[in-house]
Amino acid sequence: MNNIFDKIQESAEFINSKTTVKPKIGLILGSGLGVLADEIEEAVKIKYNEIPNFPVSTVEGHAGQLVVGSLQGKDVVAMQGRFHYYEGYTQQEITFPVRVMKALGVDTIIVTNAAGGANIDFKPGDLMVIKDHINLSGNNPLIGSNDNRLGPRFPDMSTAYKPNFVQLVKDCAKELDMEIQEGVYAFFSGPTYETPAEVKMARILGADAVGMSTAPEVIVASHSGMDVIGISCITNMAAGILDQPLDHEEVIETTQKVKAEFLSLVKTVVNKI
């Protein structure tokens, strides 16, 4: 079996053999944010290493399993742990699960991440609804031959993050009496955190947050015709803004501090979709 279409079908058939749930909403849970998957009821958990053609998570804070079940009365499939370009996977490999979610029946995907605040008005602990992204990785998951069954050769990205869904997230935050930022997410390959000069460049380019994921998944989700919602947890100020070094422990620590707010917001959004 060599083409991606057959691999997607094989992975989807394997997952469908483990559960009768037909999820309509997909969730990709970023570093330290996997706790949301523990709220999924009647959960069927499938380790990534059991699923044909799936990569495996290698990063602390990423459990490495697919969780299918019910959240807020909706049938969902969640990636408890994601794959990153910096782990050495291709952008096609890190976005393969999005293709599989589409094959399972998902038509709306919520992509979350931990990100650094490049906008100096942000503070660690902020949640940001993503209104657009800047792909600074120099790569793209759609490079290579295009299988028209998966999507168009030249996809439009004008409203990859649909304004009505951005507004939905803001309305949910307001309903929860929660402050929320709105902004642009810049995708760097990682694994290094940015230099102060790179953060300044990103800010000049219009970015409000910097991260190492999300954009490839959104490109493929949009290519597949899914509606996309992006939410960043601003876990630290990006390099050069505060006079302190960055580390992954701080990232995980901050996600644990804001997990109650993060859980409330995402569950409210799921309920309203």
Ligand SMILES: O=P(O)(O)O[C@@H]1C[C@H](O)[C@@H](CO)O1
């Ligand atoms: O998977 P996400 O983008 O949430 O994780 C971010 C990016 C790196 O993986 C990690 C760096 O601390 O946090």
Ligand SMILES: Nc1nc2[nH]cnc2c(=O)[nH]1
């Ligand atoms: N690229 C990047 N990813 C992050 N994830 C959490 N914080 C950061 C950051 O400052 N930069």
